[in-house]
Amino acid sequence: MTKQTTRFVYVTYIASTPEKVFAAITQPALARQYWGHENVSDWTVGADWQHVRDNDARPVEIVGKVLEVSAPHRLVISWAGASQAANPDSYSRVTFEVEPHENGVRLTVSHDELEVGSGMAAGVSKGWPLVLSSLKSYLETGTGFDLSGRNKAA
Amino acid sequence: METQKQAAEDLVFKALGDPTRRVLLDLLCENNGQTLGQLCENLNMKRQSATQHLELLEAANLVTTVRRGREKLHFINPVPLHDIYARWVRKFETQRLNLLHDLKAELEGGEK
Numbered sequence: 001m002t003k004q005t006t007r008f009v010y011v012t013y014i015a016s017t018p019e020k021v022f023a024a025i026t027q028p029a030l031a032r033q034y035w036g037h038e039n040v041s042d043w044t045v046g047a048d049w050q051h052v053r054d055n056d057a058r059p060v061e062i063v064g065k066v067l068e069v070s071a072p073h074r075l076v077i078s079w080a081g082a083s084q085a086a087n088p089d090s091y092s093r094v095t096f097e098v099e100p101h102e103n104g105v106r107l108t109v110s111h112d113e114l115e116v117g118s119g120m121a122a123g124v125s126k127g128w129p130l131v132l133s134s135l136k137s138y139l140e141t142g143t144g145f146d147l148s149g150r151n152k153a154a
Numbered sequence: 155m156e157t158q159k160q161a162a163e164d165l166v167f168k169a170l171g172d173p174t175r176r177v178l179l180d181l182l183c184e185n186n187g188q189t190l191g192q193l194c195e196n197l198n199m200k201r202q203s204a205t206q207h208l209e210l211l212e213a214a215n216l217v218t219t220v221r222r223g224r225e226k227l228h229f230i231n232p233v234p235l236h237d238i239y240a241r242w243v244r245k246f247e248t249q250r251l252n253l254l255h256d257l258k259a260e261l262e263g264g265e266k
Contacts, residue, residue, distance in 0.1 A: 007187060009229040011218045013162070103158070108218070133236035145240065 003089055007112035008125055012132045015104040016139040022072030022098055024135060028052075034134040034144025037061070043069055049077055054148045064091065073098050079111070081120060092120065107132065162215070166234045169214035174199070175207050179216065182230035189225050 014021060024030045028038035032054040041049030043066055051062035063085045064078035075096040084090035092115075097108040109128055114121040130147065138144030169175055174197070181196050182188060188196075194204045208228060211217040218231045 007229075009187075009218050009220055009231065010233055011215055011231050012233045013215065015158070110220070129232040129236045132233045133240060136233075136237065137240060 004116040005113050006116045006121055007110060007114060008128065010109045010128045010132055012107050012136050013101060013104055014107060014136045014139050018072040018098045018100060018105050020139060021105050021107055024139060025075065025096060034138035035131055036146065036148030041066055045069055163238065165214040166216065166238060169210050169216055175211055178207055178211060179230055182217065182228060186229050187227040189227060193228065
């Protein structure tokens with residue numbers, strides 16, 4: 001059965017280098033500082049990757065495979081909710097492209113093959129702008145936003 | 155870097171300062187990835203003026219385009235709006251929370 005799909009494309013310009021942007025996405029110690037999550041993998045084609053929330057319980061929220069890697073310019077991963085991991089139809093795809101632009105970089109995140117009307121489509125459409133804005137702030141000022149949910153009461 | 159940032163923000167506010175461009179963003183929110191033809195139809199507008207509005211939105215990074223064969227698809231890109239939110243909205247929310255904290259402390263007769 002073919003699902004009806006939708007896609008989102010997000011772009012942000014960051015005063016940084018492709019290497020730093022790529023590292024911020026793929027290195028857990030960096031990602032947790034602005035994403036509130038870690039992306040854990042050895043980042044070789046065909047390897048698994050996991051999106052782990054940085055709190056005490058450390059739940060794995062998203063899983064998938066590494067589909068393409070060309071550091072520091074391109075990374076393609078498949079993406080599904082951890083509870084849906086067994087269902088091939090639940091997988092969507094995320095492409096990160098990091099290109100030099102004037103004195104910094106242009107980061108494009110395309111999330112496609114998302115099922116129309118799904119909870120995942122709704123969730124990521126709200127989530128990506130916040131994550132990318134926080135990444136930009138982290139790399140340019142040293143401080144991202146708290147997206148871990150640790151300090152909800154603050 | 156600061157002037158670059160300011161120039162980027164100027165473009166966002168300029169792009170948002172026009173009702174037609176705000177409608178274009180609304181249309182893309184409803185149905186992302188539309189062609190110029192689809193947007194013109196929804197706006198009842200000529201291609202030439204719609205193109206000009208889209209160029210300003212693209213320059214402000216509020217719209218991004220992806221080629222699919224001969225077509226160019228337009229996607230809303232809300233990332234710059236979050237940058238503005240972080241600067242102009244979030245810090246006032248923090249301040250309001252601090253005010254509430256002070257008020258509570260005062261009413262309860264405790265230390266500030």
